[in-house]
Every structure is written in structure tokens, then in C-alpha cells.
Amino acid sequence: xxxxxxxxxxxxxxxxxxxTQIDQGELQPGDMLPSEREYASQYAxxxxxxxxxxxxxVNDGYVYRKKGTGTFVSAKKIxxxxxxxxxxxxxxxxxxxxxxxxxxxxxxxxxxxSVTKALNIDSSTPVYEIQRVRLADGLPMALETxxxxxxxxxxxTEKLLEQSLYDYVENSLGKEIGEGTQIIESSTVNxxxxxxxxxxxxxxxxxxxxxxxxxxxxxxxxxxxxYRADRYRFMxxxxx
Amino acid sequence: xxxxxxxxxxxxxxxxxxxTQIDQGELQPGDMLPSEREYASQYAxxxxxxxxxxxxxVNDGYVYRKKGTGTFVSAKKIxxxxxxxxxxxxxxxxxxxxxxxxxxxxxxxxxxxSVTKALNIDSSTPVYEIQRVRLADGLPMALETxxxxxxxxxxxTEKLLEQSLYDYVENSLGKEIGEGTQIIESSTVNxxxxxxxxxxxxxxxxxxxxxxxxxxxxxxxxxxxxYRADRYRFMxxxxx
DNA sequence: GAGTGGTCTAGACCACCCC
DNA sequence: GGGTGGTCTAGACCACTCC
Numbered sequence: 001x002x003x004x005x006x007x008x009x010x011x012x013x014x015x016x017x018x019x020t021q022i023d024q025g026e027l028q029p030g031d032m033l034p035s036e037r038e039y040a041s042q043y044a045x046x047x048x049x050x051x052x053x054x055x056x057x058v059n060d061g062y063v064y065r066k067k068g069t070g071t072f073v074s075a076k077k078i079x080x081x082x083x084x085x086x087x088x089x090x091x092x093x094x095x096x097x098x099x100x101x102x103x104x105x106x107x108x109x110x111x112x113x114s115v116t117k118a119l120n121i122d123s124s125t126p127v128y129e130i131q132r133v134r135l136a137d138g139l140p141m142a143l144e145t146x147x148x149x150x151x152x153x154x155x156x157t158e159k160l161l162e163q164s165l166y167d168y169v170e171n172s173l174g175k176e177i178g179e180g181t182q183i184i185e186s187s188t189v190n191x192x193x194x195x196x197x198x199x200x201x202x203x204x205x206x207x208x209x210x211x212x213x214x215x216x217x218x219x220x221x222x223x224x225x226x227y228r229a230d231r232y233r234f235m236x237x238x239x240x
Numbered sequence: 241x242x243x244x245x246x247x248x249x250x251x252x253x254x255x256x257x258x259x260t261q262i263d264q265g266e267l268q269p270g271d272m273l274p275s276e277r278e279y280a281s282q283y284a285x286x287x288x289x290x291x292x293x294x295x296x297x298v299n300d301g302y303v304y305r306k307k308g309t310g311t312f313v314s315a316k317k318i319x320x321x322x323x324x325x326x327x328x329x330x331x332x333x334x335x336x337x338x339x340x341x342x343x344x345x346x347x348x349x350x351x352x353x354s355v356t357k358a359l360n361i362d363s364s365t366p367v368y369e370i371q372r373v374r375l376a377d378g379l380p381m382a383l384e385t386x387x388x389x390x391x392x393x394x395x396x397t398e399k400l401l402e403q404s405l406y407d408y409v410e411n412s413l414g415k416e417i418g419e420g421t422q423i424i425e426s427s428t429v430n431x432x433x434x435x436x437x438x439x440x441x442x443x444x445x446x447x448x449x450x451x452x453x454x455x456x457x458x459x460x461x462x463x464x465x466x467y468r469a470d471r472y473r474f475m476x477x478x479x480x
Numbered sequence: 481g482a483g484t485g486g487t488c489t490a491g492a493c494c495a496c497c498c499c
Numbered sequence: 500g501g502g503t504g505g506t507c508t509a510g511a512c513c514a515c516t517c518c
Contacts (some may be wrong), residue, residue: 009486009487009488010487011487011488030456030457035503035504036504037502045489046488046489046490046491047490048288048487048489048490049487051505052487061418061419064418064455064456066496066497066503066504067495067496067503067505068496068497068504069496069498069502069503069504070497070502070503070504071503071504072456074418074456074457075360075453075456084478084479085478085479085480120315176480177480178301178304178314178479178480179301179477179478179479179480180478180480181478182476182477183473183474184424184446184473184474184475184476185469185473186426186427186444186446186447187469188428188442188444202428204426204428204444206425206426207426213315215304216270216304216312216314216315217269217270217304217314217315218315227426229425229426233424233425234423234424234425235422235423236421236422236424237419237422238324238325238422238476239324239325239419240324240325240416240417240419240420249505249506249507250507251506275483275484275485276484276485277483277484285507285508286507286509287508288506288507288508288509289507289508291486292506292507294485305484305485305486306485306515306516307484307486307514307515307516308483308484308485308486308514308515308517309484309485309515310483310484310485310516311484311485
């Protein structure tokens with residue numbers, strides 16, 4: 001079950017194995033896992049390696065430890081919120097919908113103050129301003145404006161915008177996306193949103209402002225979105 | 241600097257030490273940390289112990305690792321969002337405000353279906369229903385309704401509600417709070433909210449539904465809140 | 481080639497929990 | 500007292516980066 005000669009790390013093999021057992025119900029919520037020493041002797045590996053696997057499962061909320069007692073499978077949650085930072089395309093896919101775009105404008109601008117602060121650049125740095133209607137299964141879901149420094153990604157084309165930008169940054173440019181900070185507010189639609197989202201005056205929208213950073217802390221993008229409140233809700237999981 | 245005889249774990253001492261150096265600017269964003277082997281020899285501790293400290297800093301976003309190169313201090317974020325699951329009282333304190341309550345009603349009910357599902361109980365289990373206006377610096381911030389199984393916390397009193405419930409659960413009952421799932425939506429106020437939040441008809445509100453769980457996965461509470469959009473915004477940080 | 485983080489070992493002692 | 504997780508050691512080899 002564990003291949004010591006595989007290039008896949010042992011701790012990762014064990015982690016996936018236990019995760020599968022939980023997903024398939026072999027290990028039920030509340031069940032105690034074999035002890036760390038049992039895993040170690042069963043697979044003839046070190047206990048520290050077992051701990052490395054289990055620590056990741058603890059961090060991901062699959063199991064929890066009780067000092068002096070054992071490690072147990074956590075109870076399943078009703079709704080499984082999205083894990084981690086995702087693009088609109090990835091988010092919709094996770095919800096079982098297909099994401100498409102309608103480009104409203106795509107230009108290079110001299111950034112206003114709010115954008116220079118967010119991207120940590122000065123006002124002489126050219127910035128892409130990309131405004132799109134984001135659709136899910138063909139219906140307008142959000143109006144989104146993205147700001148990215150042209151120096152960071154010199155070759156954005158309209159063609160490129162049809163794919164996932166995160167995918168391009170990570171797999172074609174080889175830059176690693178680290179984290180994102182999101183500010184979530186409630187508001188009612190403005191005239192621009194009424195037009196593009198096809199809703200009535202006074203309708204509520206969820207405003208999400210996202211600041212995305214690369215692993216080294218460089219700001220990647222600033223995204224301001226207005227989501228239709230009747231079609232979208234945001235779900236997150238937080239650890240105490 | 242590192243006290244090996246202290247009951248405080250060595251990895252934690254080192255973690256706090258590095259964190260302090262970052263906070264105080266001794267280690268600037270982009271700076272490379274001493275290598276793991278350097279820390280180990282400097283403090284005469286094992287490299288695995290150093291790794292344990294640094295791994296926590298990586299998970300908390302203070303530093304990042306680059307394979308074959310080194311460990312570096314992450315860039316500072318503009319806004320520092322709230323870390324982890326917090327109560328309203330704790331949340332307001334972090335924002336530099338003082339939280340108070342205005343109790344609207346406090347009763348034991350036979351729970352409706354939505355509550356039984358969230359708390360994983362049946363309809364014969366008595367449940368507290370606590371509705372409060374939450375104030376920050378004396379101004380209405382949110383209208384909040386909390387549902388908790390009476391079996392889980394048998395002795396809730398009006399007096400108790402003036403303190404932090406999380407604090408009571410953790411420190412007086414000795415139950416450990418694990419995580420919470422939050423569903424965030426945008427809406428406009430209903431009549432009840434107009435009255436208690438003192439806002440105009442048509443005003444936007446941020447609806448937050450929180451499901452809180454103990455470490456063993458037992459549902460602790462279901463909280464439905466309506467926050468005044470002009471006074472509250474929600475901020476989170478997500479890892480890729 | 482020298483230095484870095486990534487993985488792994490085979491032990492050890494401790495505090496804690498349950499019987 | 501026996502089992503559990505929590506912490507820690509003193510090494511080891513690997514892949515990777517940079518020069």
C-alpha cells in the first residue's frame with residue numbers, strides 16, 4: 001500500500017490513503033485512527049513521517065487529535081465550502097456550473113491612487129484595466145474589474161482572457177500564487193450594474209474586492225466584483 | 241535567547257522570536273532568514289525543531305520557502321484581516337471598538353427544521369433562541385439570532401449573555417471550539433431589521449450565517465446575523 | 481561544488497488520559 | 500500502568516539553485 005521506492009513522498013502517500021478511507025466511509029466520523037506508532041510499525045516507517053501525514057490532515061480538518069487519547073475522524077459538514085483561493089472559473093466549476101465571459105473593455109491605463117496602493121506601484125506604471133461580465137451557465141453572475149501591472153504580465157491578450165488567468169500565471173509564466181485578501185461588502189446596484197447584470201434598481205449585490213499576491217508577496221492583481229445577490233453567496237471555513 | 245529548560249516548547253520560542261524580529265523590522269520583507277542549519281547550530285537545537293517553528297510561520301504567511309534557495313520574509317499586507325474564527329465581541333475588539341448587546345428575546349423553543357439540520361438534533365430537543373442587537377461603540381451594528389441546543393449548554397442565563405459565549409464554552413465548560421463555516425449573502429433590510437438597526441427601507445445588509453463546531457465535530461451553534469452594510473465589511477485571507 | 485530546503489530514520493522522554 | 504499524542508535529537512540522503 002505504501003511504496004517506499006516511489007518518488008512520491010511517503011507522508012503524502014499515507015495522507016492520501018487515510019483521506020480516501022475517510023471519504024469512502026471505511027473510517028467513520030468519530031472513529032479513532034490507528035495510533036501513530038501502529039501506522040509506523042505497520043508500514044515500517046518512522047513515526048515522524050506518520051506525524052507529518054496526520055498533521056496535514058489535522059490542518060485540513062479531516063481529523064483531530066486528543067492529547068493522551070488518540071486521533072479521530074472529524075464529523076462531516078453539511079455544505080463543503082470552497083477550499084483556498086480560486087478564480088471565478090474554478091469557483092463556478094466547483095459549483096457545477098460553466099463559466100464564460102463577456103468582455104466590456106480591455107485597456108491599458110495610468111492607474112488611479114487606489115490601484116497604485118493595492119499593486120504597490122507608482123502612477124507612471126501602466127496597468128491593465130479589464131472589465132468583464134462573468135456568466136455562469138450563460139446567465140450574468142457578476143460584473144468584474146481587474147487591475148494588473150503590465151510589467152508583471154506583459155502579454156495579456158483578449159484571447160488569453162478566455163482561459164483562467166491563474167492557470168496562465170502559474171503554468172505558463174511559472175509564477176507561484178500565494179494568497180489573497182478579500183473584502184466583502186453588501187450594497188445595492190448602480191446604473192452600470194443594472195445594465196450589465198440585468199437586474200432591477202435597488203437590487204442587492206455582494207461586493208468583493210480581492211487583492212492577490214504571489215508567494216514572494218508581490219501584488220499580482222486587484223479585482224473588484226459585484227455579484228448578483230440572488231445567484232451568489234460566499235462560503236468559507238475558519239479555524240478557531 | 242532560547243531557554244531549553246523552559247516548559248515552553250523550543251519550537252514555539254523560536255517561532256515567537258522570529259515573528260518578533262519581523263514585526264519589529266529587524267527582518268524586512270524580502271530578507272532571507274538564516275538557514276535552518278544555521279538556526280540549529282546557533283541555538284544548539286535539532287534542525288527538525290527549527291523546521292517545526294518555520295513551518296508554522298509559513299502556514300501563517302509570515303515567511304515563504306524557496307526550494308534550494310532559502311526562506312524569505314513575506315511582504316506586508318495593507319489591511320490585516322481577522323485571523324481565525326472569532327465571536328462578535330472579539331471581532332469588534334480587533335477593530336478597536338467596544339461591543340455591547342441589547343437583548344430582544346431569549347427563550348427555549350422546539351426547533352424548526354432548518355435548525356435541527358444545522359445542529360444535528362431532532363425536533364424534540366429543546367433549543368435556545370437568542371435574538372440580540374449587537375452594538376459597536378453604542379451604535380447598532382447587527383441583528384443576530386443564535387440557536388444552541390439546551391443539552392449542550394444547560395445553564396445559559398441573561399447574565400451570561402453579557403460576556404463572550406465562546407469564552408464561557410472554552411474556559412468554563414472546557415469544550416474546545418474547532419471551526420466554523422460561514423455563508424455570506426447580500427440582501428436588503430426587512431421590517432424587523434429596519435426597526436432594530438435603525439436604517440431606512442431598501443438599505444443593504446450583509447447576511448452571515450455561521451455554523452460553529454466543536455473540535456470533535458459536534459455542532460455548537462447556528463447564528464444568523466444581519467450587519468449594517470454602511471458600518472461593516474468582512475475581510476478574510478485565503479491561501480492558494 | 482557548496483548551500484538550501486524536502487524527506488526520512490530510530491530512537492528518546494514528557495504529559496496526559498483511561499483503566 | 501499502559502497507551503496516546505507532543506516534543507526533541509543527531510544524524511542521513513535527495514533535488515534544487517546559484518556560482
